[in-house]
Amino acid sequence: MVKNAPIVSYKQAQTPVIVSAFITKAPFSVYNLPFTINSFLFIIKTMLPILLFELKYRLRRPATYGYFFILFLMSLMFVSTKGIQIGGAVGQVFRNAPFIINQVTAVMMIFGTLIISAVMGVPIYRDFEHRFHEIMFTTPVKKWQYLTGRFLGSYIICILILSSIVWGIFVGQFMPWTDKEVLGPIVPLAYIQPIINYILPNTLLLGAIFFASGSYFRSQLAIYVQGVLFISAYIMINTLISDADTNPIYTLLDPFGLSATQIVTKYWTTADKNVQIVPLQSWLLYNRLIWTAVGLVFSALFFRFFQFTKAAPSFGKKKKSTDLTDTPTAALTLPDLALPFVPQDFSWAASVKKWAFLTRFHTRNILRSVPFIAITLCGIFILATNSVQIGQLGDTPTLPLTYMVMDVVTGSFALFILIIITFYVGELVWKEREVQLSGIIDASPLSSTVNLVAKFGAMVLVEAMLLAIIMVAGIAIQLYRGFADIDYVLYLKYLYLYTLPGYVLLTLLAFFVHNIVSNKFVGHVFMIMYYVFNIVLFALDINHNMLYYGNKPEVTYSGMNGFGHFVKPVLAFTTYWGLLGAAMFVAATLLYQRGIETNFTAKLRNFGQRYKTSAARFSLPLLLLLFVLCGSFVFYNTNILNKYRTPKAERQLNIDYELLYKKYENKPQPRIVSSVVAADIYPDTRQLDFKGVMIIKNKNNTPIDSVIVQLPNNAQINSLTVGKNAKLVLNDPNIGFYIYQLAQPLQPTDSIELSYNLHYGEKGFPNNGGTTSIVENGTFVNSSLLPSIGYSNGGELQDPDERRKAKLPKRANDMPPATDSTNLARNYISSDSDWIRFDATVSTSPDQIAIAPGYLQREWTENGRKYFHYKMDRPILNFYSFLSARYQVLRDKWNDINIEIYYHPQHTYNIDRMVAAVKKP
Numbered sequence: 001m002v003k004n005a006p007i008v009s010y011k012q013a014q015t016p017v018i019v020s021a022f023i024t025k026a027p028f029s030v031y032n033l034p035f036t037i038n039s040f041l042f043i044i045k046t047m048l049p050i051l052l053f054e055l056k057y058r059l060r061r062p063a064t065y066g067y068f069f070i071l072f073l074m075s076l077m078f079v080s081t082k083g084i085q086i087g088g089a090v091g092q093v094f095r096n097a098p099f100i101i102n103q104v105t106a107v108m109m110i111f112g113t114l115i116i117s118a119v120m121g122v123p124i125y126r127d128f129e130h131r132f133h134e135i136m137f138t139t140p141v142k143k144w145q146y147l148t149g150r151f152l153g154s155y156i157i158c159i160l161i162l163s164s165i166v167w168g169i170f171v172g173q174f175m176p177w178t179d180k181e182v183l184g185p186i187v188p189l190a191y192i193q194p195i196i197n198y199i200l201p202n203t204l205l206l207g208a209i210f211f212a213s214g215s216y217f218r219s220q221l222a223i224y225v226q227g228v229l230f231i232s233a234y235i236m237i238n239t240l241i242s243d244a245d246t247n248p249i250y251t252l253l254d255p256f257g258l259s260a261t262q263i264v265t266k267y268w269t270t271a272d273k274n275v276q277i278v279p280l281q282s283w284l285l286y287n288r289l290i291w292t293a294v295g296l297v298f299s300a301l302f303f304r305f306f307q308f309t310k311a312a313p314s315f316g317k318k319k320k321s322t323d324l325t326d327t328p329t330a331a332l333t334l335p336d337l338a339l340p341f342v343p344q345d346f347s348w349a350a351s352v353k354k355w356a357f358l359t360r361f362h363t364r365n366i367l368r369s370v371p372f373i374a375i376t377l378c379g380i381f382i383l384a385t386n387s388v389q390i391g392q393l394g395d396t397p398t399l400p401l402t403y404m405v406m407d408v409v410t411g412s413f414a415l416f417i418l419i420i421i422t423f424y425v426g427e428l429v430w431k432e433r434e435v436q437l438s439g440i441i442d443a444s445p446l447s448s449t450v451n452l453v454a455k456f457g458a459m460v461l462v463e464a465m466l467l468a469i470i471m472v473a474g475i476a477i478q479l480y481r482g483f484a485d486i487d488y489v490l491y492l493k494y495l496y497l498y499t500l501p502g503y504v505l506l507t508l509l510a511f512f513v514h515n516i517v518s519n520k521f522v523g524h525v526f527m528i529m530y531y532v533f534n535i536v537l538f539a540l541d542i543n544h545n546m547l548y549y550g551n552k553p554e555v556t557y558s559g560m561n562g563f564g565h566f567v568k569p570v571l572a573f574t575t576y577w578g579l580l581g582a583a584m585f586v587a588a589t590l591l592y593q594r595g596i597e598t599n600f601t602a603k604l605r606n607f608g609q610r611y612k613t614s615a616a617r618f619s620l621p622l623l624l625l626l627f628v629l630c631g632s633f634v635f636y637n638t639n640i641l642n643k644y645r646t647p648k649a650e651r652q653l654n655i656d657y658e659l660l661y662k663k664y665e666n667k668p669q670p671r672i673v674s675s676v677v678a679a680d681i682y683p684d685t686r687q688l689d690f691k692g693v694m695i696i697k698n699k700n701n702t703p704i705d706s707v708i709v710q711l712p713n714n715a716q717i718n719s720l721t722v723g724k725n726a727k728l729v730l731n732d733p734n735i736g737f738y739i740y741q742l743a744q745p746l747q748p749t750d751s752i753e754l755s756y757n758l759h760y761g762e763k764g765f766p767n768n769g770g771t772t773s774i775v776e777n778g779t780f781v782n783s784s785l786l787p788s789i790g791y792s793n794g795g796e797l798q799d800p801d802e803r804r805k806a807k808l809p810k811r812a813n814d815m816p817p818a819t820d821s822t823n824l825a826r827n828y829i830s831s832d833s834d835w836i837r838f839d840a841t842v843s844t845s846p847d848q849i850a851i852a853p854g855y856l857q858r859e860w861t862e863n864g865r866k867y868f869h870y871k872m873d874r875p876i877l878n879f880y881s882f883l884s885a886r887y888q889v890l891r892d893k894w895n896d897i898n899i900e901i902y903y904h905p906q907h908t909y910n911i912d913r914m915v916a917a918v919k920k921p
Helices: 007-023 028-032 037-059 062-080 098-120 123-129 143-162 164-172 193-217 220-240 248-253 258-264 270-275 282-305 348-368 370-389 402-434 438-443 448-480 488-516 520-539 564-591 600-613 616-641 647-664 800-805 911-919
Strands: 671-682 687-697 704-710 716-722 727-732 737-746 751-761 779-782 833-844 849-851 855-862 865-871 881-885 888-894 897-903
Touching (some): 062 143, 062 520, 098 164, 098 193, 098 220, 098 258, 123 143, 164 193, 220 370, 248 282, 258 282, 348 370, 348 448, 370 448, 402 448, 402 488, 402 520, 488 520, 488 600, 564 600, 564 616, 600 616, 647 737, 671 881, 704 716, 833 881, 849 865, 897 911
Parallel strands (some): 671 833
Antiparallel strands (some): 671 687, 716 751, 779 881, 855 865, 888 897
């Protein structure tokens, strides 16, 4: 319904109510009849008009179809793609197996809590919002007719919406892109049983709670928040019943029934999960009966204490009301007053003062609101619950370093910040209309831009305060664990320079959405659909950050290198999306509706009129131009200077590799017996050069006429030669596969040289921000960057489902039998060598130490670079690494054996223990 509409606009709503009131005037003798079928039909008939009105109202609301579409799309994408994982469909369990349908429905019901809250919480509130309760509660309509009709109408709508979960699974099986091999036979009852097991009882329970609380609080924000509170309480319950496997009685505390389902299906085999319906029995039956009874009892209590009166007092303490009719008329008479002249000030300074005042006002209102406090407390509780995993790596205790703690606390609190942004932006945009002050505000000289910028500023301040809570929580966790080496600067950098901009961008989007739509609920639906859309894009293998609003590369922090080279791409992507966000916010100020009209046509008309007369006619095109220019810069770095491949394109390389070159798998090849390599590391520019010679020997009983050489496809080959006068007969740099035809066949026991000159390095920045192998401080690379000999099945497509889609045969057992003579000739590290002689010279920046396997033979400085020569005194496996960093070295001895520990100067933890462990007999 349109907000702030006069009572007459609710006329359509009155018709079924008046009809219902007329029906209740049936002869009194009807009420004295025993409970027969006629009595039951009479009850239905008297309640039916209100129920039908509620159904018609909900079916006309766009939000109803938005909720249905969101759940439908998520379950459809689950079945038809691998991008969304719900319910444990792994291995040989079909994605449409009865067990999986059951699990997906149960899990999705947790997310459906917010939808149930939004639907079941508003029927009574809606009458108060439009002041229709003053008419409704004074009509002959009975309380049970009114409450039952409203409740059942909303309950039926919720069932219809939540049924989209099973509909999505069913329809998803027939999508053209669905892999039919991961689907089993269609079992009709499997789509009905989850409705009985979860949707019907859970909706009754949650509906009763939310229907009552929505009627009590009569606040839209509280209606949404109650869903968040229930989910948080459920997480807390799950923590308490973590040992339900050993004590099944604890499953009765799970209101969603997931724990009970796990007990019932605990020992099911894959075959059971594929064909067997999850039965409503044992602990699952007890759980469902108990919580259904709780829902019925809650409904009965609400019905008992709900006061069906015109004043409709709340369940809490009554407030004294002042009746102006009891006040003497003389007391209301005001003397003639001469109003003082108030000069109007429209200067820039006055606008700044208004902005500052309104920003403080909105910030204070948000921070003081009960829903905000409730959401924040829930977030803190979940954060504290998840903190138990900090300082533990499996069964090994670890130090709660700042970056580790920060990663856990930000992830734990992120959902609650998103909820606050999603719903409070809507509250701010629609606040004046909800409290019926829009007429006064719209008629005032307050600038729409100042008003919106103040609301935006309030949201940013709230987000900054929430991040401060995260920081305090993280520090408290570290101190509680007895760790005092806290990196306060890192907290500030990560939270306010990396995390906060992402929330600000989301806030800009939310303001734009709510100023386009003509209803706050529709705005919320659009924001939720935006989150779902991101999930869908990921499921479709679309992962370029330029296509996800607000996305930027994930950063990897290390104590040695800090954020390193990730700063540049993060700054570029943040600027790119920030320009678009700013342009959307400018557009939002032009779309901002003043007056009684809130439809989209009126907004567009205002946009055109304001654009011609405001500064936006300069700022908006400028922001869009800068957005395009910045996007061009980002695209140049990610797609031209660097190769960008979608996940699908990466898989296609594996497919092509196998299809084209599998025929060479058993072709006899020489084996590496010696490697002399010179590695030049350039940490400042993140470049790496390899020059070296490998000795390859024919250990077969037959001559070899050609040599297969493989390299990573990101290697820049300056030179690559095999023996003397060998001819390159196959050149595939896209895959990194090369075949050299030898001038003369390599006879058994003969050897030749393979020499190479390779370069690795990134220009600009790639879409993922870059690798962490070559960095400014802490480079760590291995021999996988060097040439390898022969075909390797490690380059094949590994995933069984993807292989099936590509029509590739099943892979052979990765652990061949002990009688396989071919595999007995290969070691587990590499198939192209046995034990090799090794010699390496590594150069790096003058302030760093380079490390490679072997004993240090010599160390010197030349041409402003530092060189280290290492050599092994005995053969090693053909897998080795090169490191370079600003290390400190702790030297010691044990029985004339030198002990050296290389460590980061700031990380002195456990060094003495390491030395003691080495010396320990």
